[in-house]
Amino acid sequence: MTTLDLAFTALADPTRRRIVARLTRGEARVTDLAQPFAMSLNAVSKHLKLLERAGLVQRRRVGREHFLRLRPAPLRAVQQWASRYERFWNQRLDALGKFLSSPPEKGVDQ
Amino acid sequence: MTTLDLAFTALADPTRRRIVARLTRGEARVTDLAQPFAMSLNAVSKHLKLLERAGLVQRRRVGREHFLRLRPAPLRAVQQWASRYERFWNQRLDALGKFLSSPPEKGVDQ
DNA sequence: CATATATTCAACTTATAGGTTGAATATATG
C-alpha cells in the first residue's frame, strides 16, 4: 500500500480524524486519547495502530506510557493530491470550453 | 456516514483515484473507464458505485451507455479538511513554542 | 513483594471492501 492509500484509509474513520484533531493540542497518551470516546481502550489502541501505519502519528514510550504525536507529512500529501483538482471546483460553467481544450493529464496519481 | 467518511473511503483505493484522475479529461463511459485496468468490468462498476456514493462522480444515462463525470465538491472538502493542518507541516522546530502557546482547537472535524 | 496502572496481544464477531463468475436487463443494429 502506498502512502496515499494508507493515509486515506486512516482518515476515513471519524474517530481517527478526531484523534488527529486532538493531537494538534500536543502529545497525548493512549488513555488520554481514548477518554472522549464511548468505546473500549482496545478499540482506540487499534485506531492508533492504523494512524501509526499511515505515518500520521509517532509513538514515544516513557515507562509504561505511550505518548503519541502528530506527524503531518501524510496530511500534506493528501492536501496536495486533492489540490490538483482545485481548478475543477473553481471553474465557472462559462470556463468549460477552456477546460475541455486544455492538454490531457499525464501521470496523475501513483 | 458523513461526506468526509465517504470521500476518504472512496479515495483510499488507487483504482478509484486513477478513475478520478481520468475523469479530469472529461466524461467517460463505464467501459472506457474500465479499459486501463486488469480487472473485470464488474469490479470497475463497483468502484464507480463507491465514487457515486461519495458524490465524486455523477452518472448520466444515454440509452444503454452510462456517462460518468467528476463532481469536485468532495475533493474540495478533503482539501479543506487537510488544509487545517497546514501550519503543522510548515512550522519550523523553533516555532514549536508558539504552537504550544496557541489556544486549543474548538469543534474540529464533524 | 503485592497491587494498581498503562498498554498490547489474542481470539472472536460482524460488516464491508474488492474481486470473481454467471445471469439478467436494456438498448442498438443487421
Next chain:
DNA sequence: CATATATTCAACCTATAAGTTGAATATATG
C-alpha cells in the same frame, strides 16, 4: 426478430476494518 453491446444484479470468496472481552506484559507504587 435475432443478435450484439453496455451495464447491472446476484451469489460467492477472501481480506480487513471495527468493535468486543479476557489475558498477558511491563512499569509504578504502597
